[in-house]
Amino acid sequence: MSRDTRLDRRTFVQTAAAATALSSFAGCLSGDDGGGSDDGGDGGDGGDGGGDETADPAENDGGGGSPEFDGWFDNVGNYDGVADHTGESEVTVSVGAQGNGGAFAFAPAAIRVDAGTTVVWEWTGDGGMHNVVANGGSFESDLVGDSGHTFEQTFDSSGTVKYLCSPHEQMGMKGAVVVE
Ligand SMILES: [Cu+2]
Structure with a gap:
């Protein structure tokens, strides 16, 4: 009786230990391989989706911020909205x-x-030599520094015309x- 019981228990322990070792071993292998590749795949998909979602609002915000000027006045310190004339x-x-x-x-x-409407640009004489150059080149004044110098342009067609001073464009001049 007791011998049989001991034998049964040893057999059971050995079998259980082997089964545990085997399943642990197999579990480790399958866990690492399967889990690793699954996580990688999901992470990649999530990254793509996040990137798309981030890009779209950024484009919308940029367009909504200054729809008429596309960032033209971003570095212009004295820009204070559009003066209605x-x-x-x-x-x-x-x-x-x-x-x-x-x-x-x-x-x-x-x-x-x-x-x-005719726009007349009048030089103050301060800040050195300036000019008035249409972005795109449809008009261009002389480069002068004299107080009282004028340059004029009549705007017949509706739309937005951007212009700059060549020597000081990078400074924000x-x-x-905006022609109605
Ligand atoms: Cu200038």
Whole structure:
């Protein structure tokens, strides 16, 4: 009786130990391989989805921030919205007004006018030599530094015209005319 019982227990223990060792061994192998590749796959998919979702709002925010100017005024210190000059046949913009670390500004930087309005840029004489150059080259003034010098342009078609001063563009001497 007792011998049989001992034998049965030893057999059981050995079998159980072997089974445990085997299943642990197999479990480790299958766990590492299966778990590793599954996690990698899921992580990759999640990364792709996150990237797409992040990119779309960024584009929307950029467009919504300044839809008319596409970041044109991002480095223009004296930009303060669009000055409404509709209803006027002639509008004057200062060239060499204070701003952007010296007399390196157009003022107002952005104006809204009716189609057919003549814009007259008038040099203050401050800040050295300036010019008025359309972004895209549709018009360009002389490069001068004289107080009282003027340059004019009549805007007949609606749309937004961006312009800059060549020597001081990088400092933020830029402007825009929004033609209704
Ligand atoms: Cu300038």
